[in-house]
Amino acid sequence: MKAIRINQPGEVEIFETEKPVPKKGEALLKILYGGICGSDLGTYRGTFAYASYPRIPGHEFSAQIMEIGENDRGLKKGMIVTCNPYFNCGKCYSCERGLLNCCEHNETMGAQRDGAFMEYITMPIERIYDGKGLSPKQLALIEPFCISYHGAGRAHIKPGEKVLVVGAGTIGVLAAASAKAAGAEVYIADIAPEKLAYAKKSFDLAGTILNDSPEHFKQAVQEITAGKGFDVTIEAVGLPSTFLSCIDAAAYGGRFVQIGVGKKNADFDFTLLQKKELNVFGSRNALKQDFLDLIDLVKAGKADVEKVVTNVYEMADAAKAFRDFSENASKMLKVVIHFADPE
Numbered sequence: 467m468k469a470i471r472i473n474q475p476g477e478v479e480i481f482e483t484e485k486p487v488p489k490k491g492e493a494l495l496k497i498l499y500g501g502i503c504g505s506d507l508g509t510y511r512g513t514f515a516y517a518s519y520p521r522i523p524g525h526e527f528s529a530q531i532m533e534i535g536e537n538d539r540g541l542k543k544g545m546i547v548t549c550n551p552y553f554n555c556g557k558c559y560s561c562e563r564g565l566l567n568c569c570e571h572n573e574t575m576g577a578q579r580d581g582a583f584m585e586y587i588t589m590p591i592e593r594i595y596d597g598k599g600l601s602p603k604q605l606a607l608i609e610p611f612c613i614s615y616h617g618a619g620r621a622h623i624k625p626g627e628k629v630l631v632v633g634a635g636t637i638g639v640l641a642a643a644s645a646k647a648a649g650a651e652v653y654i655a656d657i658a659p660e661k662l663a664y665a666k667k668s669f670d671l672a673g674t675i676l677n678d679s680p681e682h683f684k685q686a687v688q689e690i691t692a693g694k695g696f697d698v699t700i701e702a703v704g705l706p707s708t709f710l711s712c713i714d715a716a717a718y719g720g721r722f723v724q725i726g727v728g729k730k731n732a733d734f735d736f737t738l739l740q741k742k743e744l745n746v747f748g749s750r751n752a753l754k755q756d757f758l759d760l761i762d763l764v765k766a767g768k769a770d771v772e773k774v775v776t777n778v779y780e781m782a783d784a785a786k787a788f789r790d791f792s793e794n795a796s797k798m799l800k801v802v803i804h805f806a807d808p809e
Contacts (some may be wrong), residue, residue: 470784472805473520475512478785488588493541494533495587496592497547497805499606501526502791503729504635504704505577508541510788514692515729516577524581525551526576528597528605529589530808537591539636546808548761550593550606550749551575551582565783567616567751569680572753582782585805595757598765606802607771611760612752614640614702617725618648619756620747621698625649628691632677632712634661636774636800637725641700643669646708650698653690658796668773677711687715696721712737721745774800781805 467485472478488494488657504574506523508514541547554561554569561569568629597605609801613781618641623629631638634656646652646669654665655675662674675686688696695717700709704726715716715732716722722744763769784803791801 467585468781469522470524470781471520471636471659472506472509472788475510475519478510478788480782483584485586486588488533489683491591492588493531493535493591493594493724494590495547496532497585497587497588498530498584498808498809499526500524500583500803500805501606501610502635502787502801503576504637505574505723506581507788507791507795508727509576511636511792513729514577515727518578519578521801522580522583522773523576524583525576525607526609527551528602529582530585531594532586532596534591534675534809538782539591541591541594543594544809546597546600546602546605547594548597548608548706549589549595550752550754550757551566553579561562566764567753568748572751575778577624579593579800583803583805585781590714595754595761598662598761600761602763602808603775603802604764604771605761607756607800608760608764609752610774610800611640611656611764611769611771613637613725613749614754615644615760616752617641617702617723617749618644618702620722620749621647621723622698623650623698627697628655629698629700630655630687630696630715631700631702632660632708633755634665634674634799635795636701638700639665639700639774639799640724640771641702642671645698645700647763653696653705655686660797661799664776664799677708682710684712684714689760691717697721701726702747705725705736706730706732710734713744716742718742718743721759722750723745723747725749732801777801777802
């Protein structure tokens with residue numbers, strides 16, 4: 467079978483490898499669609515904190531079950547599914563407490579272990595979720611939506627609160643959609659005008675902030691909140707500058723959620739946390755319940771996740787997909803690769 471591999475920063479190839487054979491408790495899956503995550507793009511660029519090489523990317527995907535044994539989950543051959551790609555150790559203190567998403571030894575597909583960007587993969591049956599009739603493209607978007615949904619959920623957003631999401635990439639836009647679904651008045655900030663316009667129109671957000679300078683950003687925050695600051699700020703970029711922007715934009719007694727992953731250190735006046743009595747939340751990965759909730763949410767028509775897709779490539783054009791995304795990240799939102807159609 468064919469698979470996609472990042473050999474080193476900037477180098478993507480399609481290579482031949484053995485088709486996997488499922489072990490007991492596993493299913494054989496045929497990959498249908500896969501989304502290029504920000505972490506995959508970071509691996510391609512050499513900027514992702516958890517990157518190592520060579521690496522098969524991909525943890526946002528949909529698939530068709532090709533082989534599966536008897537199970538108590540109602541999963542059968544031919545079903546279209548998505549999967550939980552975060553492999554926890556089951557032994558650390560986090561796992562003992564049921565916090566599987568922040569396992570101390572977590573291995574996410576495409577990051578700490580090889581991912582799903584190949585024609586076939588095997589997965590433990592307990593990690594496979596029934597797509598409930600959603601399209602393969604929709605199901606490939608459930609995992610990134612989970613990251614955003616889990617992050618927004620950490621802040622316990624209330625109806626009517628003002629929320630600012632910094633970063634108008636896929637995760638940021640879906641975090642904004644999650645906050646809006648909670649009844650908040652949502653704004654989004656980014657350095658790319660095209661992404662801001664697309665996010666505002668597609669998800670009917672309250673407004674945008676062009677983060678082209680610290681001064682402009684601060685002025686916009688003051689005007690939108692009448693000098694009070696935002697009840698909740700969510701960082702979805704992974705840069706020191708955007709981290710600091712979120713701290714500064716948060717109201718006294720507000721909540722701040724860090725979703726973005728980066729490699730650089732932030733030098734900041736930590737006394738602001740004490741002075742504002744900020745509630746600071748880290749957010750990593752997602753939980754099984756997030757996947758189940760969002761499959762139902764999308765099925766009910768309450769979230770049109772396909773709106774984040776701006777570009778679709780065939781598997782044969784994977785190298786071009788990564789190159790185009792890297793060179794045009796300010797204009798492209800979610801890039802997906804089409805691997806195959808269901809049988």
